[in-house]
Amino acid sequence: MARWLFSALFGLSFVASSTSLKIYDLSEANWTLTNTGNDTISIPAHIPSVAHIDLHAAGVIGDPSFGLSDFTLRWVTDQNWTYATTLPQLSNASSTWLLFNGLDTFTSIELCGDHVASTNNQFRQYWFDVSNIVDACKGDVELSINFGSAPNIANAIAAEPGQETWPYGVEIPFEFPNRQFIRKEQNDFGWDWGPAFAPAGVWQPAFVVQLGSSDIHVRNSVVDVFREGQYNNLPPDQSQDWVLNASVDYFGAQPKDAKMRYILMDSSHGTIAEGRMTSVNTTSSAVTGLTTVPSDLVELWWPSGLGKQSLYYLRFDVLDSSNATLASVEKRIGFRTIVCDMTPISEEQLALGVAPGNNWKFEINGHEFYAKGSNFIPPDPFWPNVTEARIRKLFTSAVEGNQNMLRVWSSGAYSPDYMFDVADEMGLLLWSEFEFGDALYPANREFLDNVREEAVYNVRRVNHHPSLALWAGGNELESLELETLKRVAPEEYPRYLAEFEALFISTLLPCVFENTKSISYTPSSTGNGWISFNSTFMVERYDNKTAGSIYGDTDYYNYNSALAFNTSSYPIGRFSNEFGYHSMPSLPSWRAVLPASDLHFNSTTIQLRNRHYPPGGTFTDNFANTTKGMGEMTLAAQRWYPVPNKTDPVANFTHWIYATQCFQNEFYRSQIQWYRRGSGMPERQLGSLYWQLEDQWTAPTWAGIETDGRWKMLHYGAKDAYEHVIISPFYDAETGLLEVYVTSDLWSPVSGTANLTWMDWSGDRKTDVDSDDSGADLDLENIPFTIGPLNTTKIYSRTLHPALENTLLKMSLSAQGTLPNADLTILTPFTHENWFHPTPLSVAALVDPGLRVRIGSRNTFIIEATRGVAAYVWLEHPQGVRGVWSQNGFWLERGGRRAIVFREEGGGVGGEWMGEVKVWSLWDNGTP
Numbered sequence: 001m002a003r004w005l006f007s008a009l010f011g012l013s014f015v016a017s018s019t020s021l022k023i024y025d026l027s028e029a030n031w032t033l034t035n036t037g038n039d040t041i042s043i044p045a046h047i048p049s050v051a052h053i054d055l056h057a058a059g060v061i062g063d064p065s066f067g068l069s070d071f072t073l074r075w076v077t078d079q080n081w082t083y084a085t086t087l088p089q090l091s092n093a094s095s096t097w098l099l100f101n102g103l104d105t106f107t108s109i110e111l112c113g114d115h116v117a118s119t120n121n122q123f124r125q126y127w128f129d130v131s132n133i134v135d136a137c138k139g140d141v142e143l144s145i146n147f148g149s150a151p152n153i154a155n156a157i158a159a160e161p162g163q164e165t166w167p168y169g170v171e172i173p174f175e176f177p178n179r180q181f182i183r184k185e186q187n188d189f190g191w192d193w194g195p196a197f198a199p200a201g202v203w204q205p206a207f208v209v210q211l212g213s214s215d216i217h218v219r220n221s222v223v224d225v226f227r228e229g230q231y232n233n234l235p236p237d238q239s240q241d242w243v244l245n246a247s248v249d250y251f252g253a254q255p256k257d258a259k260m261r262y263i264l265m266d267s268s269h270g271t272i273a274e275g276r277m278t279s280v281n282t283t284s285s286a287v288t289g290l291t292t293v294p295s296d297l298v299e300l301w302w303p304s305g306l307g308k309q310s311l312y313y314l315r316f317d318v319l320d321s322s323n324a325t326l327a328s329v330e331k332r333i334g335f336r337t338i339v340c341d342m343t344p345i346s347e348e349q350l351a352l353g354v355a356p357g358n359n360w361k362f363e364i365n366g367h368e369f370y371a372k373g374s375n376f377i378p379p380d381p382f383w384p385n386v387t388e389a390r391i392r393k394l395f396t397s398a399v400e401g402n403q404n405m406l407r408v409w410s411s412g413a414y415s416p417d418y419m420f421d422v423a424d425e426m427g428l429l430l431w432s433e434f435e436f437g438d439a440l441y442p443a444n445r446e447f448l449d450n451v452r453e454e455a456v457y458n459v460r461r462v463n464h465h466p467s468l469a470l471w472a473g474g475n476e477l478e479s480l481e482l483e484t485l486k487r488v489a490p491e492e493y494p495r496y497l498a499e500f501e502a503l504f505i506s507t508l509l510p511c512v513f514e515n516t517k518s519i520s521y522t523p524s525s526t527g528n529g530w531i532s533f534n535s536t537f538m539v540e541r542y543d544n545k546t547a548g549s550i551y552g553d554t555d556y557y558n559y560n561s562a563l564a565f566n567t568s569s570y571p572i573g574r575f576s577n578e579f580g581y582h583s584m585p586s587l588p589s590w591r592a593v594l595p596a597s598d599l600h601f602n603s604t605t606i607q608l609r610n611r612h613y614p615p616g617g618t619f620t621d622n623f624a625n626t627t628k629g630m631g632e633m634t635l636a637a638q639r640w641y642p643v644p645n646k647t648d649p650v651a652n653f654t655h656w657i658y659a660t661q662c663f664q665n666e667f668y669r670s671q672i673q674w675y676r677r678g679s680g681m682p683e684r685q686l687g688s689l690y691w692q693l694e695d696q697w698t699a700p701t702w703a704g705i706e707t708d709g710r711w712k713m714l715h716y717g718a719k720d721a722y723e724h725v726i727i728s729p730f731y732d733a734e735t736g737l738l739e740v741y742v743t744s745d746l747w748s749p750v751s752g753t754a755n756l757t758w759m760d761w762s763g764d765r766k767t768d769v770d771s772d773d774s775g776a777d778l779d780l781e782n783i784p785f786t787i788g789p790l791n792t793t794k795i796y797s798r799t800l801h802p803a804l805e806n807t808l809l810k811m812s813l814s815a816q817g818t819l820p821n822a823d824l825t826i827l828t829p830f831t832h833e834n835w836f837h838p839t840p841l842s843v844a845a846l847v848d849p850g851l852r853v854r855i856g857s858r859n860t861f862i863i864e865a866t867r868g869v870a871a872y873v874w875l876e877h878p879q880g881v882r883g884v885w886s887q888n889g890f891w892l893e894r895g896g897r898r899a900i901v902f903r904e905e906g907g908g909v910g911g912e913w914m915g916e917v918k919v920w921s922l923w924d925n926g927t928p
């Protein structure tokens with residue numbers, strides 16, 4: 001039975017209240033999916049979906065996550081797929097519309113056999129007045145949506161006469177070429193961390209809407225919350241009142257003399273303020289109005305770790321000339337200002353020792369803060385397969401990992417509202433980007449017009465979320481793309497630069513600035529900031545730099561693992577938005593997607609799932625390309641850790657996996673500590689977002705969280721390095737100079753004591769470690785320190801003896817301070833522990849730590865090191881059990897004991913899995 005929604009409540013946010021308006025949600029309909037033209041497959045289907053999901057559900061294809069499916073399922077990608085349904089009985093209405101919130105990507109839409117439209121942008125919302133077709137239709141009203149093959153169409157567009165071309169190497173190629181010509185999720189064509197399914201389908205909800213003669217239907221809406229006088233990219237005056245600018249995007253009859261009314265409510269829907277909106281403007285597509293809210297009427301929204309996440313509801317109605325409600329929208333909002341500040345370094349900052357140049361930092365409610373986090377990629381190759389519950393689990397892990405910001409990497413898809421909703425609640429800032437990356441893009445009028453529609457829709461759709469932190473034009477465009485061009489095609493550079501600016505500045509910047517005053521814009525994720533800007537243009541600095549000045553954010557990858565712990569190879573900038581190295585996912589994750597015969601390090605399937613090819617290489621070019629990524633992991637593991645050489649092949653595989661995870665963890669921690677120390681250095685470094693938060697398939701990748709939510713060692717290690725107050729070693733292996741720093745990202749001073757203990761691997765104290773052979777190095781205990789807000793302090797410095805294979809330094813601190821936005825009289829204790837080893841663990845004189853494991857009360861394991869120091873103690877829960885350990889990948893000194901609790905998220909029925917948990921430490925790598 002068709003279900004019409006009268007005055008229906010729609011999503012989280014909106015109520016349509018006119019009586020003649022009817023909305024039919026097409027996800028309620030029965031759909032079929034057919035491979036158009038071949039007509040050999042015809043199956044029941046549903047929406048929102050893509051062909052792969054429906055084919056899997058119907059048993060036509062196996063699980064796309066298994067084995068080599070992304071190669072064997074390319075026939076799916078090669079075909080046209082048609083989604084078809086019969087519309088319900090339509091009533092007499094003055095107009096009938098089709099509304100699509102997302103079609104992926106190339107479609108030809110027919111209703112009752114008549115062509116309605118063709119579409120070519122996955123990220124746009126489309127709506128069509130189909131009244132004439134419906135009126136003329138005899139019998140059932142059939143809707144069919146024929147999706148063309150995106151890789152084939154991309155190739156055809158690239159081959160059109162007069163089409164733009166770029167020198168080899170500018171588009172970073174993955175499995176299918178020419179992604180830059182089409183507006184579809186760019187990683188659908190493959191990426192170095194993901195498969196290439198290039199799915200097709202009705203990937204977002206779709207509706208039939210019927211309107212009476214004076215009805216309107218709200219298809220999108222925007223709320224902008226900003227301080228009076230605020231302008232994008234500039235820190236606002238925090239003493240000003242709030243402005244709420246609200247607008248509805250509609251289709252239907254343009255209302256005459258429309259008015260707007262609003263109610264501002266607290267989180268339990270209690271009214272805080274209400275009244276008429278002023279300055280109401282009506283156009284043929286939008287009604288806009290505004291009001292002001294006194295500053296003291298509302299509480300501020302803060303990111304996680306920096307204060308509370310206060311949320312409010314704003315309901316706003318559009319009224320006609322007789323005060324009847326035409327439309328009503330409710331959105332959850334927050335009061336905060338967030339600015340990505342790239343203003344010049346001020347005299348005041350210079351006086352504090354900040355290097356000249358410009359800022360590149362975020363300010364929340366007028367406070368600069370340290371951004372701690374990672375990069376988010378699309379969490380599944382098929383977006384319709386992602387649910388709010390899955391995002392909630394993932395974001396819970398991010399917040400538990402002490403992260404307050406995610407960079408939502410461009411070249412995926414614009415984030416669904418539910419993702420922002422979860423982030424609003426958890427205080428996770430989402431740096432958002434337009435979906436462009438690692439290529440340059442056409443700049444012809446048709447392409448730019450298409451992009452403008454996509455950008456305006458998405459900017460307006462998500463602007464009310466307090467977690468929205470930034471709009472960036474795309475990924476690595478200035479730092480990589482323009483730099484490559486300058487090198488390989490210097491004579492054509494000005495033309496390409498003009499095209500870059502036509503898209504990323506002249507087109508996208510006004511899409512942001514005309515629709516919001518509360519969000520900053522930067523054309524490229526990594527860059528050197530702006531020199532000046534106005535409402536339509538921005539003069540970027542590019543590489544017009546003055547020596548000694550520091551400008552932008554940084555992006556750092558170096559696959560020469562010999563340099564991994566050499567801090568002089570790290571970039572010096574104001575903010576680090578990407579850095580990383582790949583590692584292997586766990587054995588349990590591999591078991592879920594590989595046949596048992598493939599459970600070894602360099603099995604064919606694993607090699608083919610490694611997409612970290614040499615520049616310009618693809619699998620199709622040369623199978624040998626797969627050795628680059630595999631080789632780098634192997635070399636790093638061999639160089640820095642004891643090489644596993646176990647007789648049981650699966651145990652050997654497990655320990656190789658573990659060694660790659662130890663390296664990844666140690667390398668990222670080394671960088672995070674170094675970037676964070678930069679908060680107290682001339683670069684005044686204020687952010688570290690590593691690459692990448694999570695996986696979308698099981699493969700060698702840069703992720704810290706595997707597909708089922710399992711944390712790699714990296715996520716545990718980053719959680720520790722993102723604590724508010726940390727103690728960290730900095731060692732120059734050439735000079736032997738060791739320095740120990742304490743770093744704090746609190747907003748008030750913090751005091752405490754640090755404790756340094758030298759020992760050997762058996763856990764016996766050592767006292768003479770320096771190079772002057774002068775006897776004992778005492779006075780290492782109870783070193784007092786005080787650190788200013790967002791700052792760092794050196795507490796220890798010594799030149800070490802060159803031969804210290806059997807020497808370790810345990811560093812710990814305990815301190816008291818105040819959390820940001822907490823009452824100053826409430827002191828919070830902070831503790832942190834870290835370990836330093838002057839020689840690589842591959843040559844260290846490891847001893848058997850005598851690890852003892854006891855199962856305690858429910859979900860608790862007690863781990864003890866009875867004979868020596870245990871490095872990187874690791875607990876591995878079995879496949880199918882989901883959850884997170886309270887700590888993992890930690891060190892234990894001799895006699896040290898910890899109770900580790902498993903926060904179970906499912907799959908562990910009855911607790912029998914506890915007996916299957918495996919526990920080991922680095923020493924076990926060297927045992928047979």
Ligand SMILES: *[C@@H]1O[C@H](CO)[C@@H](O)[C@H](O)[C@H]1NC(C)=O
Nearest residue numbers: 001002003028029030031088
């Ligand atoms: C879909 O098909 C089922 C089974 O044939 C039927 O019971 C149901 O009424 C149909 N739904 C709609 C909306 O047509």
Ligand SMILES: *[C@@H]1O[C@H](CO)[C@@H](O)[C@H](O)[C@H]1NC(C)=O
Nearest residue numbers: 052053056063064065382385
């Ligand atoms: C969708 O995700 C679930 C797990 O969340 C997985 O079992 C299923 O195979 C996925 N579907 C497809 C088509 O990949």
Ligand SMILES: *[C@@H]1O[C@H](CO)[C@@H](O)[C@H](O)[C@H]1NC(C)=O
Nearest residue numbers: 035036037038075078079080
């Ligand atoms: C029919 O299927 C073949 C192989 O699966 C494919 O190459 C071809 O493009 C398909 N034809 C159409 C019209 O989609």
Ligand SMILES: *[C@@H]1O[C@H](CO)[C@@H](O)[C@H](O)[C@H]1NC(C)=O
Nearest residue numbers: 036037080106107108147148
């Ligand atoms: C496949 O889709 C493309 C693009 O929409 C279209 O031009 C073509 O006619 C379609 N082919 C078939 C057999 O439907």
Ligand SMILES: *[C@@H]1O[C@H](CO)[C@@H](O)[C@H](O)[C@H]1NC(C)=O
Nearest residue numbers: 245278279280281288289290
């Ligand atoms: C309505 O338009 C006027 C004139 O263009 C403008 O001053 C006013 O700010 C607009 N109102 C809103 C809410 O944008």
Ligand SMILES: *[C@@H]1O[C@H](CO)[C@@H](O)[C@H](O)[C@H]1NC(C)=O
Nearest residue numbers: 259276319320321322323324
């Ligand atoms: C609409 O409401 C406003 C405010 O309550 C009132 O002043 C006005 O007279 C009303 N207009 C009509 C046509 O009822």
